[in-house]
Amino acid sequence: MLKKAFYFIILTVISYLIGSQLKSYLVKLSTPGDIVFLEDIYDFDELKYGQEASVYFKYKNVGSKEIEISEVLSTCGCTVPEWKETPLEPNEIDSLLVRYDTKLIGYFSKEITVSSNGTSDQDRVWITGTVLNPEDSIKN
The missing domain is CATH 1.20.5 (Single alpha-helices involved in coiled-coils or other helix-helix interfaces)
Structure with a gap:
């Protein structure tokens, strides 16, 4: 017993x-994957006309499944995003490159929308800044 x-x-x-x-x-x-951007806004401050303007937004998969970014859209053709189209494993960090065309004079604020199969199907990052008029620098 x-x-x-x-x-x-x-x-x-x-x-x-x-x-x-x-x-x-x-x-x-x-538990699905999820993207978290380490920074979601970048301010270029003042840029010279024609100057190269690009920034990397780092992001991390904080979930337990891989994530695939399916699409990255900007609000206009002056903002061009580039990203890897390979899956992002859990806890892996990657970056999104965003370039801005500085041949448009004045203040700008551009939204970039990142679509993925993560928990939040759309994430957003922003770039801001001011492109100086080349004629203003000649006068000074």
Whole structure:
């Protein structure tokens, strides 16, 4: 009788441990990936007309599944995004390159929309700045 009780207790403990491990594993499998940008706004401040203007926005997959960026759109053709079209593994960091055409004089604020299969299907980053008029620098 004591032997049966001992085996019952051992079997119960093993079942509990296997069950909790299985539950943890299933929760991990069901948690989607998610992108988090380390910075979401970049201010170029003042730029000279025709000067190269580009910035890298770093992002991280903070979920437990890989993420794929399917599309990156800007609000106009003056802002050009570039990104890798390969999956981003959990805890992996990558970056999105954004270039701005500085042949448009004046203040700008441009939104870049990042679409992915992550928890938030769209994320946004912004660039701002002012392109100086080349004639103003000649007068000074």
